[in-house]
Amino acid sequence: MTREEFLAWVEQQPIGRFERIDGVVVAMAPERASHNLRKGAARDALRRAAREAGLTSCQAFGDGMTVQVENSDFEPDALLRCGPRVPGNSMTVADPLVLVEVLSPDSGTRDRATKLRAYFKLASVQHYLIVWPDEQRIVHHSRMPDGRVATKVLPPGEFTLDPPGITMTVEEFYLD
Known part of the structure; x- marks a missing residue:
């Protein structure tokens, strides 16, 4: 299925969420409460951090927006x-x-393999956070100046994503 066909098809689906991976449509499983809470908290944390940093040109989105890679x-x-x-x-x-x-x-x-490789093919991507839904654990993948991707588990407390220069805490991803 082409990208254009996929986007048109997705708009017509009454329920469900879908991704297209290497041209194949993949249905996403129904969400559990902890997953839904974490993704909402992640969007809220990004939005708050950008506002507090004075980054008025930044927009934080929750799920529903498509990122195209190859x-x-x-x-x-x-x-x-x-x-x-x-x-x-x-x-x-x-x-x-x-x-x-x-x-x-x-x-x-x-999320840990296919998307990690794909997301960093986009020149704009500087950070990719993988959040565990049921335990306070976030893995941070970041693009280094030489293009390599560095990976670390974030300790509790504050962390900064630069660029764009925003600061958040691990704990705010786990606010209910």
Whole structure:
């Protein structure tokens, strides 16, 4: 299925969430409460941090926005992008800066491998956070100046994503 066919098809689906991975449509599993809470908290944390940093050109989105990478269309749980506003009728974000995925039983391997490789193919992506839904654990993947991707488990407390220069805490991803 082409990207255009996929986006048109998704708009016609009455229920469910879908991604297109290497041209194949993949249904996303129904969410559990902890997953839904984490992704909402992630979007809220990104939005708050951008506002507090005075980054008025940044927009934080929850799921529902599509990120296109080669022959795939992913729907991250939250993202932050900076620059001209995304048009109100857009279904895609071409230049995310920060991407967040909350692990779920059916997508854990995909989030930690397939999406990790794919997301960093986008030149705009500087940070990819993988959030565990049921324990306070966040893995931070970041693009280094030489292009390599560094990975670390974030300790409790404050952390900074630079660029764009925002500060959050691990704990705020776990607020209910």
